[in-house]
Amino acid sequence: QQQVKQSPQSLIVQKGGISIINCAYENTAFDYFPWYQQFPGKGPALLIAIRPDVSEKKEGRFTISFNKSAKQFSLHIMDSQPGDSATYFCAASRTGYQKVTFGIGTKLQVIP
Amino acid sequence: DAGVIQSPRHEVTEMGQEVTLRCKPISGHNSLFWYRQTMMRGLELLIYFNNNVPIDDSGMPEDRFSAKMPNASFSTLKIQPSEPRDSAVYFCASSFSTAGPYGYTFGSGTRLTVV
Numbered sequence: 716q717q718q719v720k721q722s723p724q725s726l727i728v729q730k731g732g733i734s735i736i737n738c739a740y741e742n743t744a745f746d747y748f749p750w751y752q753q754f755p756g757k758g759p760a761l762l763i764a765i766r767p768d769v770s771e772k773k774e775g776r777f778t779i780s781f782n783k784s785a786k787q788f789s790l791h792i793m794d795s796q797p798g799d800s801a802t803y804f805c806a807a808s809r810t811g812y813q814k815v816t817f818g819i820g821t822k823l824q825v826i827p
Numbered sequence: 828d829a830g831v832i833q834s835p836r837h838e839v840t841e842m843g844q845e846v847t848l849r850c851k852p853i854s855g856h857n858s859l860f861w862y863r864q865t866m867m868r869g870l871e872l873l874i875y876f877n878n879n880v881p882i883d884d885s886g887m888p889e890d891r892f893s894a895k896m897p898n899a900s901f902s903t904l905k906i907q908p909s910e911p912r913d914s915a916v917y918f919c920a921s922s923f924s925t926a927g928p929y930g931y932t933f934g935s936g937t938r939l940t941v942v
Contacts, residue, residue, distance in 0.1 A: 749931075756935065756936075757935055757936075758831070758918050758920070758933025758934050758935050758936055759870070759918075759933050760932075760933065761930070761931065804869070804870060813858050813860075813875060813877065813882070813922070813924060814872060814875065814883065815872075815931060816872075817869055817870040818869065819868075819869040820869050820870070
């Protein structure tokens with residue numbers, strides 16, 4: 716059973732465009748939602764994270780939008796660059812629990 | 828800090844052989860996680876340890892898989908006997924448990940190919 720559903724699984728965006736990756740979760744006990752970025756040959760690295768008490772969090776060109784009632788959250792990458800080409804994972808976890816549940820991943824390719 | 832160190836980076840083995848993957852967590856981290864990554868299933872948690880004690884091994888696919896953490900600076904994941912369907916990238920991650928789920932740091936992974 717996939718507790719965090721992520722889409723699309725692959726995405727091609729032109730340089731300068733907006734990349735959007737969507738995730739939905741089922742467990743209402745989740746209260747921490749990180750996004751990880753993974754480059755080829757490397758492990759995933761924490762990119763940005765949000766808690767459900769805010770609807771949006773922005774760090775540079777990366778923004779998380781969160782909709783608690785719909786149990787959905789998304790990552791927006793503004794002004795996408797070829798260097799953003801990577802696999803992105805959304806994830807969810809609960810305070811007090813070490814386990815993090817990951818989405819299937821989205822392979823993003825930003826073309827010049 | 829050298830980060831989470833995994834070895835080997837690549838492993839090619841024949842079906843039926845024993846495979847041992849190694850992980851050195853970040854010094855001071857007391858939680859350690861083993862993940863498996865495949866195209867079909869993404870990142871799957873296999874097992875995690877807290878203070879060297881296995882806490883949740885519900886993700887270990889079957890008895891052929893075993894993991895140990897004999898001390899705070901070393902862990903192994905063993906597959907015996909290995910099968911072609913075990914081919915995947917295996918990641919180790921560590922964190923400091925009182926920080927909750929925050930601050931996971933992943934190693935660079937071991938790409939396992941079983942032929």
